[in-house]
Amino acid sequence: VRRxxxxxxxxxxxxxxxxxxxxxxxxxxxGLFTAKPDFTEDVVELFHYLTGRSMRRDYRxxxxxxxxxxxxxxxxxxxxxEQASHGRPAGIIAKxxxxxxxxxxxxxxxxxxxxxxxxxxxxxxxxxxxxxAGLSESIRVMSVVGRFLEHSRVFWFRNGAEDPxxxxxxxxxxxxxxxxxxxxxxxxxxxxxxxLRERLWQTLQVMLGDQR
Numbered sequence: 001v002r003r004x005x006x007x008x009x010x011x012x013x014x015x016x017x018x019x020x021x022x023x024x025x026x027x028x029x030x031g032l033f034t035a036k037p038d039f040t041e042d043v044v045e046l047f048h049y050l051t052g053r054s055m056r057r058d059y060r061x062x063x064x065x066x067x068x069x070x071x072x073x074x075x076x077x078x079x080x081x082e083q084a085s086h087g088r089p090a091g092i093i094a095k096x097x098x099x100x101x102x103x104x105x106x107x108x109x110x111x112x113x114x115x116x117x118x119x120x121x122x123x124x125x126x127x128x129x130x131x132x133a134g135l136s137e138s139i140r141v142m143s144v145v146g147r148f149l150e151h152s153r154v155f156w157f158r159n160g161a162e163d164p165x166x167x168x169x170x171x172x173x174x175x176x177x178x179x180x181x182x183x184x185x186x187x188x189x190x191x192x193x194x195x196l197r198e199r200l201w202q203t204l205q206v207m208l209g210d211q212r
């Protein structure tokens with residue numbers, strides 16, 4: 001929070017990693033730096049939640065664990081299945097460190113059976129079985145291993161958009177693991193600016209186009 005000529009102004013950075021000097025030269029992460037009040041007020045409320053001064057459950061922009069994140073992700077996955085069942089554009093791309101939460105995995109299986117194309121970029125362990133007939137035929141799982149450790153979490157849901165960049169894009173700190181969704185405080189933020197969405201989309205396409 002900074003005092004400026006126009007009055008107090010709040011700034012926030014919402015990222016996919018932490019501030020660790022030991023890993024900063026090795027890990028790749030994304031972060032959103034913003035002064036938009038809807039975002040910064042959510043961050044203030046999140047810190048109040050950490051100190052026990054807030055029990056807020058209706059954040060303006062942030063999706064927060066363990067408050068409402070798992071519920072939101074499950075709803076967004078099921079929404080893609082609904083879009084596909086009605087013949088509308090649907091798709092899911094999720095990039096994370098690990099995938100383990102049983103309910104999320106079952107929701108992805110349901111979406112696959114509905115015909116949703118799903119690409120998962122999972123750096124670490126993955127408890128979902130892709131490519132199983134009648135269960136996960138439209139799911140592809142890959143891991144990108146390179147010079148840097150892929151640490152960012154990015155989530156894309158097409159949600160009926162003709163142009164994929166008009167779908168919903170999120171970045172945040174949570175993997176799709178039980179501990180992240182229900183036993184820790186985590187935050188995921190939507191990315192709204194077109195230029196930033198294009199940059200994230202391009203990065204996802206580089207990941208998915210990897211042939212090695």
